[in-house]
Amino acid sequence: MLSLDPNLQQKLIHLKTLFADMERALIAYSGGVDSTLVAKIAVDVLGDRALAVTAVSPSLLPEDLEEARLQAATIGIQHEEVATHELDNPNYAANPVNRCYFCKSELHDTLRPLALERGYPYVVDGINADDLQDYRPGIQAARERGARSPLAEVGISKAEVRQLSQWLGLPWWDKPAQPCLSSRFPYGETITIAKLQRVGRAEYYLRQLGYRTVRVRSQADTARIELPPEQLQTFVTTTDLPALVETFQSLGFLYVTLDLEGFRSGKLNQGLATDAHPLD
Incomplete structure (x- = not known):
């Protein structure tokens, strides 16, 4: 079996402690390797007090949604889907350089009320430490709405996400990144x-x-x-x-x-x- 270096072991312990302190958490779950690792740790720590929610919109390929469903079933977390309507916002459809800000605003404006209604004090996402080094205006939108990013808080990089996923036996540990389809268009081209x-x-x-x-x-x-x-x-x-x-x-x-x-x-x-x- 793969072994974890002591530094990564400590990060995993810290990650589990974060979820234990939350007591209940709703995970913004896309089915990517990052959010799936977050969902796995959350359900391991919280059991039925963790809920994964996938935003469904035209920017998500149906096949990727099906993969997200299968992965959620495999790790045993409660999984729900909710429609988001980012394309209804002209600020998003115009595809400015901060398009992701409007996308994540729609996502968290949808998830936050749902979480509070269901009794989940925290909405968490799959942002990792490496994401903080790129231009990610969506991170600002999530933070403004009180979302937490446990992987980034603990300092877990993308490579470490894959190491942990493999160590936990998740078969999709090497799944390629699959950002939303809107990222395929040059800024300024209407979506x-x-x-x-x-x-x-x-x-x-x-x-x-x-x-x-x-x-x-x-x-x-x-x-x-x-x-x-x-x-x-x-x-x-x-x-x-x-x-x-x-x-x-x-x-x-x-x-x-x-x-x-x-x-x-x-x-x-x-x-x-x-x-x-x-x-x-």
């Missing part, structure tokens, strides 16, 4: 339900081909495929490119391109490290 669905189906097509870490960036009528750099040559030489193009065009794209730099998390945030938008 619509149709565009979200187009991107979602395109990514699902590539995932069915076996590419786990993939992004389809959408810019107007162009799809730009991002894959890990080491997979680019294999993709070009083994993929039925005419069939792929036909599929993407059937979804509504006119042009299909491949990003030769390859996938890099947070790529659309490059250039935002300015006085107006510091990456902190």
